[in-house]
Amino acid sequence: MNDPAAPLLRFDVVTKSYDAVTAVSEVTLDVAEGSFVALVGASGSGKSTLLKMVNRLVEPSSGLVELEGEDVLALAPHALRRRIGYVFQGIGLFPHMTVAENIAIGPRLAGGHDNAGRVSDLLDLVELDESFAPRLPHELSGGQKQRVGVARALAAEPHLMLMDEPFGALDPVTRDALGHAVRALHDRLKLTTVMVTHDMAEALLLADRVLVMDEGRLVADEVPKSLLGGAGGDVAQALVAVPRDQAKALAGLTP
Amino acid sequence: MSDVWIALLGLGDKLAEHVILSAAALALGTIIALPLAIWAGRSAMVSRLSLSFASLVQTIPALALLALFFPMLLSLRAVFGDGLPTLGFLPALLALSLYALLPILRNAVTARANLDPGVLDAADGVGMTGWQKLRLVEAPLSAPFVMAGIRTAAVWTIGAATLSTTIGQPSLGDPIFAGLQTQNWALVLAGCIMSASLAVLADSLLGLVEKGLRDRRKWMVWTGSALAVLGLVVAFASQQSEDDDTIIIGAKNFSEQYILARLIGQRLEHAGFSVRYRDGLGSAVVHEAVTSGAIDISVDYSGTLWTNQLKREDNVPAEEMLTEIKRWERETTGTVMLGVLGFENAYAFAMKQDRAKRLGLQSLDDLARAAPQLTIGGDIEFFERPEWTAVRDAYGFNFARQRTFTSTFMYDALTGGEADVISAYTSDGRIAADKLVVLDDPKNALPAYDALLLIAPQHAENARLLSALQPLVGEITVGAMREANFAVDRLDGKQTPQQAAEALAAKLGLD
Numbered sequence: 001m002n003d004p005a006a007p008l009l010r011f012d013v014v015t016k017s018y019d020a021v022t023a024v025s026e027v028t029l030d031v032a033e034g035s036f037v038a039l040v041g042a043s044g045s046g047k048s049t050l051l052k053m054v055n056r057l058v059e060p061s062s063g064l065v066e067l068e069g070e071d072v073l074a075l076a077p078h079a080l081r082r083r084i085g086y087v088f089q090g091i092g093l094f095p096h097m098t099v100a101e102n103i104a105i106g107p108r109l110a111g112g113h114d115n116a117g118r119v120s121d122l123l124d125l126v127e128l129d130e131s132f133a134p135r136l137p138h139e140l141s142g143g144q145k146q147r148v149g150v151a152r153a154l155a156a157e158p159h160l161m162l163m164d165e166p167f168g169a170l171d172p173v174t175r176d177a178l179g180h181a182v183r184a185l186h187d188r189l190k191l192t193t194v195m196v197t198h199d200m201a202e203a204l205l206l207a208d209r210v211l212v213m214d215e216g217r218l219v220a221d222e223v224p225k226s227l228l229g230g231a232g233g234d235v236a237q238a239l240v241a242v243p244r245d246q247a248k249a250l251a252g253l254t255p
Numbered sequence: 256m257s258d259v260w261i262a263l264l265g266l267g268d269k270l271a272e273h274v275i276l277s278a279a280a281l282a283l284g285t286i287i288a289l290p291l292a293i294w295a296g297r298s299a300m301v302s303r304l305s306l307s308f309a310s311l312v313q314t315i316p317a318l319a320l321l322a323l324f325f326p327m328l329l330s331l332r333a334v335f336g337d338g339l340p341t342l343g344f345l346p347a348l349l350a351l352s353l354y355a356l357l358p359i360l361r362n363a364v365t366a367r368a369n370l371d372p373g374v375l376d377a378a379d380g381v382g383m384t385g386w387q388k389l390r391l392v393e394a395p396l397s398a399p400f401v402m403a404g405i406r407t408a409a410v411w412t413i414g415a416a417t418l419s420t421t422i423g424q425p426s427l428g429d430p431i432f433a434g435l436q437t438q439n440w441a442l443v444l445a446g447c448i449m450s451a452s453l454a455v456l457a458d459s460l461l462g463l464v465e466k467g468l469r470d471r472r473k474w475m476v477w478t479g480s481a482l483a484v485l486g487l488v489v490a491f492a493s494q495q496s497e498d499d500d501t502i503i504i505g506a507k508n509f510s511e512q513y514i515l516a517r518l519i520g521q522r523l524e525h526a527g528f529s530v531r532y533r534d535g536l537g538s539a540v541v542h543e544a545v546t547s548g549a550i551d552i553s554v555d556y557s558g559t560l561w562t563n564q565l566k567r568e569d570n571v572p573a574e575e576m577l578t579e580i581k582r583w584e585r586e587t588t589g590t591v592m593l594g595v596l597g598f599e600n601a602y603a604f605a606m607k608q609d610r611a612k613r614l615g616l617q618s619l620d621d622l623a624r625a626a627p628q629l630t631i632g633g634d635i636e637f638f639e640r641p642e643w644t645a646v647r648d649a650y651g652f653n654f655a656r657q658r659t660f661t662s663t664f665m666y667d668a669l670t671g672g673e674a675d676v677i678s679a680y681t682s683d684g685r686i687a688a689d690k691l692v693v694l695d696d697p698k699n700a701l702p703a704y705d706a707l708l709l710i711a712p713q714h715a716e717n718a719r720l721l722s723a724l725q726p727l728v729g730e731i732t733v734g735a736m737r738e739a740n741f742a743v744d745r746l747d748g749k750q751t752p753q754q755a756a757e758a759l760a761a762k763l764g765l766d
Binding site: 057088090091094096 | 371372373374375376377378379380381382383384387391392395396471
């Protein structure tokens with residue numbers, strides 16, 4: 001980036017409305033390079049919509065979204081998306097392509113040629129054995145699929161990772177393991193990550209900044225420690241109360 | 256069974272025509288359906304409209320759809336000029352392509368609609384352009400379903416292509432229609448076996464391609480496609496080239512027409528012309544075919560032309576009718592009415608002799624009195640024709656029941672008692688053979704049906720052709736024609752139209 005002070009990602013009074021419904025309402029937000037931001041809220045709070053306005057899967061009704069200083073609407077959607085890693089709950093591996101072809105799709109679209117070494121590095125990053133490369137998606141478990149999904153998102157060496165409920169469909173053990181793996185990758189590759197989740201515990205444990213949304217508005221913007229200390233307002237505290245109460249109840253059960 | 260084998264072996268060129276027509280229609284149908292399906296995937300309106308249209312087309316019987324393209328192309332001549340063919344390959348291709356549209360379109364639209372939304376999101380998310388998404392994701396994932404649609408369309412098209420015979424496009428329908436008319440079951444069976452085998456073969460090859468696409472086995476896709484292409488290449492290679500000098504003789508779909516076409520063809524071959532036959536043309540189609548030059552020669556009947564072409568409803572003496580037709584053809588279509596062949600194939604009311612005697616019926620006046628207790632059988636078009644209206648009104652007919660049969664089965668209906676009286680044809684050999692009596696027409700309500708020769712306008716000055724045909728004029732007696740017709744129509748000791756034409760020529764001392 002030319003200006004080290006500028007944020008990697010910027011929302012400036014961004015609104016998205018569908019007919020009568022306002023999904024996102026006047027959100028203004030800066031995301032600094034290298035941060036891991038969790039976007040938390042109940043279903044329908046607008047967190048996914050806000051995320052998708054970054055890679056233009058949703059177009060804002062008004063306001064400005066800037067990536068590395070550029071208005072995203074000024075870029076061709078496909079060119080914009082090739083610069084951003086995108087991981088989502090549906091995973092969306094291409095069922096007719098092998099794991100290796102899925103991972104290499106981004107570079108292939110950009111006109112690069114197949115690079116077996118690169119695929120093997122990426123598999124290694126997501127802790128999958130090289131023997132997965134020739135397999136088809138239907139042969140993989142849910143956790144393995146999402147690891148491939150993450151590898152695919154990393155293939156184009158993006159600065160920004162957008163993750164939309166990435167572990168939502170996984171069992172708790174896989175979910176926990178994959179969460180830690182993603183956080184480790186974030187640190188190792190010096191990524192900037194925005195992750196949407198409805199699970200406050202996940203947000204508190206993985207992120208270094210937690211944003212809370214309610215009815216399309218940004219209602220809290222805190223570091224995990226402050227949230228646990230009672231900051232952020234009623235909506236945020238109601239979300240924090242869930243894992244805290246569970247933890248207490250579990251502590252009471254411990255012999 | 257050996258008859259069927261012989262018939263099958265003679266179907267090579269029909270098979271080739273059938274393969275080329277079906278493949279072309281399938282290809283055109285696919286070329287139209289696929290972009291439409293892609294468009295439909297992006298617009299609910301297009302999806303609804305295109306599927307409704309394709310379903311609507313499907314409800315039209317194939318035979319009617321084929322026939323409808325004839326007037327449609329005729330009216331399009333106003334735009335594209337008189338060079339636009341209205342018969343043969345073009346209308347058959349268009350009708351069959353429309354017919355092939357629905358299964359391909361429906362499968363393609365359904366396949367697109369049922370793609371995993373997650374996969375489509377991922378395609379956008381990784382940064383595919385619209386074209387890359389189509390090429391890399393939507394097309395390969397929809398391909399097995401699209402192929403299944405093409406497969407269904409192929410089977411339908413091959414089946415429906417047999418009907419293109421009626422609009423003058425040679426196909427495996429030729430032996431089926433000809434065989435049905437002449438009760439040559441070996442020929443019917445051969446046509447059915449051949450077209451069914453072709454359909455099964457096409458289904459298997461395309462099924463192999465479909466399975467290959469589904470299971471991602473390239474060898475299956477390549478083997479299926481390669482064999483299908485090979486079949487097409489063979490069909491193309493085996494097609495006889497039709498040079499410009501070839502004289503095409505048209506025939507309507509009954510025995511007499513097949514025989515007369517061969518009689519004319521044999522004369523022309525002796526005179527050094529090369530000849531091809533276009534059999535089984537619809538009665539309405541054949542006149543347009545000869546006047547537009549799609550065929551070179553046809554045999555028609557004065558009464559038919561009088562009502563259908565000259566649009567006359569009055570009934571005039573035979574001589575006057577012929578003079579008027581000759582003048583009308585020359586002035587309006589440029590077609591040459593060379594002359595009459597010498598016999599009439601008029602409508603006449605016929606009954607079993609014993610039954611007529613028992614009821615005491617000799618004339619149509621007598622018939623009118625007995626009508627309320629009787630069933631009348633007619634050929635497919637008879638009750639729609641003005642002759643029927645005229646004769647019904649003249650005698651005040653009021654039959655208990657009215658039934659339609661194909662012209663061949665009409666006589667069997669009389670024998671089997673399904674009809675008491677039928678609209679027979681005066682030149683039909685079965686009148687004598689079945690011991691039928693033709694009822695008199697004292698009021699002359701039925702018009703004359705002199706068989707006559709029509710020559711396409713482009714041969715109006717072709718002296719060599721006209722002089723080769725001239726000896727036929729006025730030479731064919733109704734007795735000789737009946738005999739030839741019966742030789743083809745009878746069940747035992749059946750002759751082919753070719754053989755009957757040779758016998759007819761010999762009997763009349765022609766050549």
